[in-house]
Amino acid sequence: MAYWITRFGSTDLPARAQTQDVGTGEARSGLVTLPDGSAFDARGTATTRVTPWELSVSGAIEAATPADLLAAGSALYGLVGRSDYLYRTPDGGTVNSQRVRARCLRVDVARDVRHRLWAEPTLVFEVQDPVWSGTADITSTGTFTTGGTLTVSNAGNAPVWDPVFRVVASGAAITSLVLRQSTEPYAAELCFGTAYGTGTSGGTLPAGGTLIIDCGDYSVSNNGTDAYSRFELGTNHHIDGWAQLMPSPSATRWVVTFNGGANAIVSCTYRSAYA
Numbered sequence: 001m002a003y004w005i006t007r008f009g010s011t012d013l014p015a016r017a018q019t020q021d022v023g024t025g026e027a028r029s030g031l032v033t034l035p036d037g038s039a040f041d042a043r044g045t046a047t048t049r050v051t052p053w054e055l056s057v058s059g060a061i062e063a064a065t066p067a068d069l070l071a072a073g074s075a076l077y078g079l080v081g082r083s084d085y086l087y088r089t090p091d092g093g094t095v096n097s098q099r100v101r102a103r104c105l106r107v108d109v110a111r112d113v114r115h116r117l118w119a120e121p122t123l124v125f126e127v128q129d130p131v132w133s134g135t136a137d138i139t140s141t142g143t144f145t146t147g148g149t150l151t152v153s154n155a156g157n158a159p160v161w162d163p164v165f166r167v168v169a170s171g172a173a174i175t176s177l178v179l180r181q182s183t184e185p186y187a188a189e190l191c192f193g194t195a196y197g198t199g200t201s202g203g204t205l206p207a208g209g210t211l212i213i214d215c216g217d218y219s220v221s222n223n224g225t226d227a228y229s230r231f232e233l234g235t236n237h238h239i240d241g242w243a244q245l246m247p248s249p250s251a252t253r254w255v256v257t258f259n260g261g262a263n264a265i266v267s268c269t270y271r272s273a274y275a
Helices: 066-077
Strands: 003-008 016-018 031-033 038-040 053-060 083-090 099-113 116-125 132-134 138-144 148-153 165-169 173-180 186-195 210-215 220-221 231-233 251-260 264-271
Touching: 003 016, 003 099, 031 220, 053 220, 066 116, 132 220, 138 148, 148 264, 173 210, 173 231, 173 264, 186 210
Parallel strands: none
Antiparallel strands: 003 083, 016 053, 031 038, 053 116, 083 099, 099 116, 099 132, 138 264, 148 251, 165 210, 165 264, 173 186, 173 251, 186 231, 210 220
């Protein structure tokens, strides 16, 4: 339904007699059981991430010679233990256009003595990412005075959890920056500058300098120097993680406010996400 799993790393998976697990993993529950036996959902209306899960890909190998069958089987055996990208191809879509990080846990193979040039392998993968993502980076960019809005469109059907924001101070230094997305249940507020964090330095983005807020790695750098100590999540931050880009057809709008600087050049780089 909807797609076929087609490649792991640079190895194409068996395409004959395919039987595949094309479902999803289980979303993390926010439910807390209270002493009186009732329940409380700690995450409220917010979207929770899918936890790591296993999926299996079965197919068949038909070879012209025993040597060819051995080579094909050996290529699959060599995947065991490897961590790489697992690719899928949407029905009617571009080949290998969506991917997820996974580890190959094992390869099970069944053979029949009556068909010596035929084997039926099943590969079991541990999926590590909460969503599948497109293979191409997308960047939305704008040049703003304080109060401007950066609009970001995620073409997928699942939230993007790991966008990367880049802010360049144009014209003068920036001493306080806030990126705020106020649409529930995706409300987020990312704050950087001298007014935030617990550090004693590193909170000024100099003129021409670049601030990078990586919401996947949970890192902040100011002109290449770690600046996490001058970063914090604001009081209007309601989500799990640093940022979520809403799925299609909605667009995520980030209001950019700052002190100092003639302009701020703000970009958001991401890959569309799919359940």
